[in-house]
Amino acid sequence: xxxxxxxxxxxxxxxxxxxxxxxxxxxxxxxxxxxxxxxxxxxxxxxxxxxxxxxxxxxxxxxxxxxxxxxxxxxxxxxxxxxxxxxxxxxxxxxxxxxxxxxxxxxxxxxxxxxxxxxxxxxxxxxxxxxxxxxxxxxxxxxxxxxxxxxxxxxxxxxxxxxxxxxxxxxxxxxxxxxxxxxxxxxxxxxxxxxxxxxxxxxxxxxxxxxxxxxxxxxxxxxxxxxxxxxxxxxxxxxxxxxxxxxxxxxxxxxxxxxxxxxxxxxxxxxxxxxxxxxxxxxxxxxxxxxxxxxxxxxxxxxxxxxxxxxxxxxxxxxxxxxxxxxxxxxxxxxxxxxxxxxxxxxxxxxxxxxxxxxxxxxxxxxxxxxxxxxxxxxxxxxxxxxxxxxxxxxxxxxxxxxxxxxxxxxxxxxxxxxxxxxxxxxxxxxxxxxxxxxxxxxxxxxxxxxxxxxxxxxxxxxxxxxxxxxxxxxxxxxxxxxxxxxxxxxxxxxxxxxxxxxxxxxxxxxxxxxxxxxx
Numbered sequence: 160x161x162x163x164x165x166x167x168x169x170x171x172x173x174x175x176x177x178x179x180x181x182x183x184x185x186x187x188x189x190x191x192x193x194x195x196x197x198x199x200x201x202x203x204x205x206x207x208x209x210x211x212x213x214x215x216x217x218x219x220x221x222x223x224x225x226x227x228x229x230x231x232x233x234x235x236x237x238x239x240x241x242x243x244x245x246x247x248x249x250x251x252x253x254x255x256x257x258x259x260x261x262x263x264x265x266x267x268x269x270x271x272x273x274x275x276x277x278x279x280x281x282x283x284x285x286x287x288x289x290x291x292x293x294x295x296x297x298x299x300x301x302x303x304x305x306x307x308x309x310x311x312x313x314x315x316x317x318x319x320x321x322x323x324x325x326x327x328x329x330x331x332x333x334x335x336x337x338x339x340x341x342x343x344x345x346x347x348x349x350x351x352x353x354x355x356x357x358x359x360x361x362x363x364x365x366x367x368x369x370x371x372x373x374x375x376x377x378x379x380x381x382x383x384x385x386x387x388x389x390x391x392x393x394x395x396x397x398x399x400x401x402x403x404x405x406x407x408x409x410x411x412x413x414x415x416x417x418x419x420x421x422x423x424x425x426x427x428x429x430x431x432x433x434x435x436x437x438x439x440x441x442x443x444x445x446x447x448x449x450x451x452x453x454x455x456x457x458x459x460x461x462x463x464x465x466x467x468x469x470x471x472x473x474x475x476x477x478x479x480x481x482x483x484x485x486x487x488x489x490x491x492x493x494x495x496x497x498x499x500x501x502x503x504x505x506x507x508x509x510x511x512x513x514x515x516x517x518x519x520x521x522x523x524x525x526x527x528x529x530x531x532x533x534x535x536x537x538x539x540x541x542x543x544x545x546x547x548x549x550x551x552x553x554x555x556x557x558x559x560x561x562x563x564x565x566x567x568x569x570x571x572x573x574x575x576x577x578x579x580x581x582x583x584x585x586x587x588x589x590x591x592x593x594x595x596x597x598x599x600x601x602x603x604x605x606x607x608x609x610x611x612x613x614x615x616x617x618x619x620x621x622x623x624x625x626x627x628x629x630x631x632x633x634x635x636x637x638x639x640x641x642x643x644x645x646x647x648x649x650x651x652x653x654x655x656x657x658x659x660x661x662x663x664x665x666x667x668x669x670x671x672x673x674x675x676x677x678x679x
Contacts, residue, residue: 172204173277174225175211177270184269189261191224197270198258199223206278207311213336219264226257275315283308284324284363288356288431289389294424296554299598314338317491319387323359325369333382340383340414345372347388347395348406356394373406380412387417387492390470392436396444404451404464417489418448419467425556435558441474461485467493469561472525493561497529503619509628511541517579518627520547520616521570523562533620537627545627548573554598563587567600577610583626586615 175197180187197205200214200222214220261268283306286293292306310333313320319342325333333341347353350371359370368374376384386407390396395403400418407413420436427433436444445466452462462485471478481502484495522530527549537545550573552559554566562585574582582605589595594602594615605613617623 172198173206174198175205175277176273177224178273179271181267181269181271185261185263185266186222186269189224190259191261191268191270192226194227196225196227197222197272198225206276208272208275209311209314209336209338211272215263215267219262220268221260221262222268222270223258223260226259228257276309276311280305280307280312281309281324282306282363283321284359284365285321286358286360288358288394288433289391289421289423291422291424293430294426294555296424296426303597310338310341313341313343317342317385319344319492321357322372322375323357323364323370325375326365330366330369330375330378333379338382340385341379342385342387343376345376345386345388345403345407345416347399348373348403349395349399352395352399356391376407376410376413380410382412384410384413385415385417385488386413387419387489389419389421390436390444391421391433392440394433396440397447400444401447401451404448408451408455408463415461415488416464417467417492417494418444418464418470419493420469420473422561423556423558425558436470436473438473438475441470442476444470445474445476465489465494468495468497469493469525472529497526500618501533501620503621505536505624506621506628508536508540508624512543512628515542515544516581517544518546518581518583519574519579520545520583520623521550521565521573522547522585523560523565524549524551524557525560526562534623537624540628543627546579564597566598567596567605568598570605571600571608574609576608579611581627582609582611582613583616583623584613586618589615 177191177193177195177197179193180191197211199205200211201217201220202223203214205211205214285308290306292304295304307318308320308324309318310320310322310325310329312318321344332338345353346356350373353372354370364370388395388400388403390400404416407416420441421433423433423435448464448466451464455461455463462483465484465488467489468478478498479495481498484490484498487495487499490496490499520530520534527547531547534545534547537543550565550569551557552565553569553572555564565585565588570582570584584596584602584605588597589602590597602613602615614626617626
């Protein structure tokens with residue numbers, strides 16, 4: 160270990176690898192290159208891009224940079240075979256002895272980092288009855304099993320956090336740096352019930368006060384909060400739901416509350432016995448929430464509490480109008496995604512196609528009926544044979560009905576090679592910026608196997624129609640740069656508050672319920 164590396168450990172410095180350097184920026188003029196590492200700003204270590212930006216707000220800052228040098232390979236044992244020789248030859252960590260500094264005054268240095276969190280993701284302190292990670296089948300990429308609960312990702316990307324793992328220092332930082340808004344999983348305002356449902360680990364809770372949800376909401380009174388309630392039948396619904404909505408609506412810093420039903424998979428070994436909602440229970444939930452929504456709209460000018468699309472579908476009730484979603488503040492939590500999808504209507508449709516085309520629209524069991532009605536006008540086009548296919552989830556189990564959690568395996572079971580000219584899959588099934596599904600099956604693989612074109616659909620009905628008619632590439636939602644996207648790639652360097660999509664399907668995996676997506 161070099162002297163510089165020993166100092167880094169002693170001072171708890173979190174080296175931040177630099178991904179890109181803006182052309183003509185102060186960093187480039189100072190000789191900073193991609194692959195270099197940020198060590199300190201104004202002599203202090205920084206834990207994430209938020210702390211980095213906060214330091215820049217001081218106006219005059221000095222940045223210390225290290226240039227890693229790859230060390231020679233070292234032998235870690237005595238090889239007896241050629242295979243041993245390859246296995247035992249390991250690269251030593253790069254040396255960080257080559258350091259330099261530069262100063263900027265009221266100017267952005269021009270650095271973009273490989274990661275938004277330099278010190279790693281803060282882990283969850285809970286063992287919720289409804290946690291999606293605990294219901295994951297084996298064999299997926301490791302990042303899907305990380306139980307993240309990081310307030311910084313909540314601020315940056317809108318992922319929901321429980322607050323139970325906060326330290327006093329975290330709370331003070333949220334207040335001092337005004338990390339607003341945050342997205343908080345409340346579930347219930349009844350403290351005893353919340354503890355029973357979430358089962359936080361005492362050894363993982365750093366501050367006993369952090370688990371007191373009412374106290375935390377009130378301590379964060381200067382921070383705007385978007386909240387969610389994951390509803391479990393016969394646990395936090397009915398009168399308990401009324402109590403929670405009443406409390407949340409009494410806090411000026413709580414802007415809204417989303418209500419989503421528990422998300423289950425077919426992989427619940429050694430987990431508490433929980434179930435999904437019946438139609439009657441979903442109807443009762445809507446009835447209760449509609450009483451509150453009417454009251455809040457009359458008194459406050461906002462409906463405040465927003466049931467997810469899944470509750471309406473489970474209840475067999477029509478979706479609210481676009482106006483009732485009030486700008487879709489909880490869109491990425493499955494609240495209003497179908498209505499938003501339907502908002503852009505169909506474009507002008509041709510009377511006929513130049514050549515006949517068979518198209519399969521694959522979607523989850525929950526959305527298939529609604530999608531089938533939405534594309535009915537397309538069936539009037541001569542030469543277009545369009546089928547909405549409800550795809551059973553063979554990966555997570557039939558109980559998982561949302562479109563965003565379909566995988567390549569699901570489509571392999573649902574579609575036969577050569578049976579159509581085009582298969583359209585929900586864009587929400589794809590990993591951000593790629594053509595990869597949750598199980599790492601790519602659209603290219605499916606094209607080869609199915610002997611047909613395979614494309615992602617659109618985030619609106621109009622986009623979907625253009626993909627069908629013109630083969631246009633969708634510009635719609637995929638898994639956004641969410642907490643999970645950060646877990647998975649370690650990439651990103653957006654400034655605080657920059658509008659990066661939250662995902663949804665995958666970021667909701669640590670779950671307080673999967674944020675179910677519509678088709679498209």
